[in-house]
Amino acid sequence: MNTYFINRPNLDRLARSLSKTYKVYVPVKSGEDRYYKKIGDEGLDDAVIGEIRPVQSIKSFFFPARTKVSDYFSEQIPEKKPRPVAIIGAKSCDLASLKVMDYVYMQDSFKDPFYIARRKEGLIISSDCTTYGESCFCVALGIMPYPTEDFDINLSEVGTGYVVEIGSDKGEKIIRDCSKLFQSADLYTEKKDEARKKLKKELEEHVKKSNIPSKDSIQARFRKKFDSELWDETVKTCVECGACNMICPACHCFILKDQKADKGFQRLRLWDSCLLMSFARVAGNANPRKLLAQRLRNRFDKKFNFFPDVIGKFGCTGCGRCTEACPGKIDIREVLSKL
Ligand code: SF4
Ligand code: SF4
Numbered sequence: 001m002n003t004y005f006i007n008r009p010n011l012d013r014l015a016r017s018l019s020k021t022y023k024v025y026v027p028v029k030s031g032e033d034r035y036y037k038k039i040g041d042e043g044l045d046d047a048v049i050g051e052i053r054p055v056q057s058i059k060s061f062f063f064p065a066r067t068k069v070s071d072y073f074s075e076q077i078p079e080k081k082p083r084p085v086a087i088i089g090a091k092s093c094d095l096a097s098l099k100v101m102d103y104v105y106m107q108d109s110f111k112d113p114f115y116i117a118r119r120k121e122g123l124i125i126s127s128d129c130t131t132y133g134e135s136c137f138c139v140a141l142g143i144m145p146y147p148t149e150d151f152d153i154n155l156s157e158v159g160t161g162y163v164v165e166i167g168s169d170k171g172e173k174i175i176r177d178c179s180k181l182f183q184s185a186d187l188y189t190e191k192k193d194e195a196r197k198k199l200k201k202e203l204e205e206h207v208k209k210s211n212i213p214s215k216d217s218i219q220a221r222f223r224k225k226f227d228s229e230l231w232d233e234t235v236k237t238c239v240e241c242g243a244c245n246m247i248c249p250a251c252h253c254f255i256l257k258d259q260k261a262d263k264g265f266q267r268l269r270l271w272d273s274c275l276l277m278s279f280a281r282v283a284g285n286a287n288p289r290k291l292l293a294q295r296l297r298n299r300f301d302k303k304f305n306f307f308p309d310v311i312g313k314f315g316c317t318g319c320g321r322c323t324e325a326c327p328g329k330i331d332i333r334e335v336l337s338k339l
Contacts, residue, residue, distance in 0.1 A: 003189060004175065004182040007161035012044040014181055015088060018174070022086035022123055025061070027054045036061075036087070044088075050130030050157040053091040053319055057249030059101060061085045062118045063271075065246075069114065069256070070267045084121035088155075091129055093138045093319040095150040097249035103311050104252045114269075123170060126151040127162070128196060132203045135320025137333055139203050140212040143317055146196050156192040163192040210333040218314070221339035222304045230338055231293040237328030238292055242273030244299070244322035244330075250315045253279070274299055300335065 006014065018024050019039060026047035027034040034054040039047070098119075105115035128146035129136075138145060147154045152171035155162035163185050166172045175182060213221055245251040255272040258265055272279060275295050281287045289295045303315035316332070323331045 002166050002172075003185040004164040005158075005161055005185040005188050006155075006164050006182050008044070010181040011049075011155070011162060014174075014178055015039055015044050015047075017178060018086050018123070021084070023083050024086045024088060026087075027051075027089045047089065049089045049127045049155055049162070052129050052131060052133045052136060053093055053321075054089075055247075055321070055324075057097065057247070057319070057321065058087055058090050058094040058124075059097060059249050059252070061087060061122065062098075063101060063105070063115055063252065063254075065271045067114055067269045068266055069269050071261070072264045072266075081117070084123065085118070086123035086125065088125040088127075090124050090126045090147075090151070091319075092126070092144055092147045093136075093317040094249050095124070095126055095147050096138075096143045096313075096317040097319075098150055099311060099313050100250040100307060100315050101252055123174075124151050125153045125155060125171075126167075127155040128157065128192075129199060130157055130195070132199070132206060133320060135323040135331075135333075136203065136318065137207045137210060137212060137320060138318035139200065140207045140210070140215065140333075140336075141314050141316060141318045142215050144196075145199050145203055156195070158188045158191045158195065161188075163188050211337040212333055213336065213339055215314075218304050218336065218339065219308045222300060225339050226297070226301070230335070231297040234330060234335055234338075235293040235296045238275070238296060238326075238330060239328055240275055240277065240292060241327060242275050243325040243327065245273035245275060246271055247321040247325040249317060249319060249321070250303070274302070304336075 015024055015026070024039045025036040026039055026044060026049070028037045028046045029048050034048055034051060036054055036056060101115070102119070104110075105112040106119070126147040132145060136145075146156065149167065151167040153174065154165040154167060156165070164175070164182060166175060245253070253272045253274055254269045257268045257270055259268060274280075275292070277287070277290075279295065280289045289298055307313060307315035320332075323333065
């Protein structure tokens with residue numbers, strides 16, 4: 001894989017140049033957290049390229065919380081094409097979630113034109129984590145705290161700039177078109193490798209404290225615990241808010257809603273939550289998962305049993321967001337440790 005080096009002023013120039021074609025988003029800091037913000041005249045002045053994943057995941061760029069899918073119940077797809085999005089600073093855990101999202105929305109029989117258009121036209125410039133958050137546990141699931149695939153370009157912070165790796169033809173073209181901004185990475189690759197190794201080790205030490213079972217045993221352990229007390233115990237503090245689903249980069253369920261518009265009606269696709277009573281309810285009020293404990297178990301079933309079967313990967317990337325968002329203080333690491 002070809003590698004280069006880009007210093008921070010030149011990365012700023014690259015971002016400004018990309019903003020002529022793309023809506024460019026970067027993580028910025030707010031208190032202790034990071035959020036994606038669209039860059040304007042300030043360029044990358046307040047951008048945080050390293051550190052850890054922002055509060056919101058990148059799924060909202062490809063699968064927004066609310067999408068108009070049709071007017072007047074027409075089969076026509078709304079014409080308006082949004083400007084493509086470039087995300088700078090996406091983290092490894094969020095890239096891993098794209099495997100789940102792509103399976104759900106791009107596979108042969110169920111192609112979603114909205115998702116596919118956004119994915120194909122979008123640009124992902126990912127970056128290595130330079131630290132870890134208290135709730136992070138990606139390494140327990142075999143995901144590194146630095147991107148290894150599914151990016152167009154990756155940035156690894158070293159000193160006053162970044163080692164740049166190309167991950168796709170799209171990324172290669174961008175680097176070719178702006179070649180003056182890049183220089184040889186020879187002086188920096190060793191530092192990059194050392195930084196990665198050090199962070200991985202520190203994160204592994206941190207994750208050890210949670211007693212999460214080895215990744216290869218999680219699915220079998222889940223199956224054994226399917227009919228256990230674990231779910232009744234865990235669900236005691238759940239208030240059925242759905243925050244765990246909304247914040248999760250790999251949760252992808254939606255509901256279609258028809259509503260009155262200025263002229264006639266429109267159909268919307270909205271994020272849905274499998275923790276909510278209404279999620280699986282069908283006509284006649286029948287509900288295969290009436291109990292909250294069944295719905296909580298279903299969430300784990302999908303992530304740690306169903307997805308390993310269908311794509312050979314977990315439907316969880318260890319980002320820790322659900323642990324931070326849960327008002328009931330349900331920590332996914334604790335649930336996994338009890339398996
Ligand atoms: S289940 Fe929780 S830790 Fe896993 S990817 Fe979703 S939000 Fe992150
Ligand atoms: S975030 Fe916590 S309280 Fe809310 S639905 Fe999920 S598990 Fe329940």
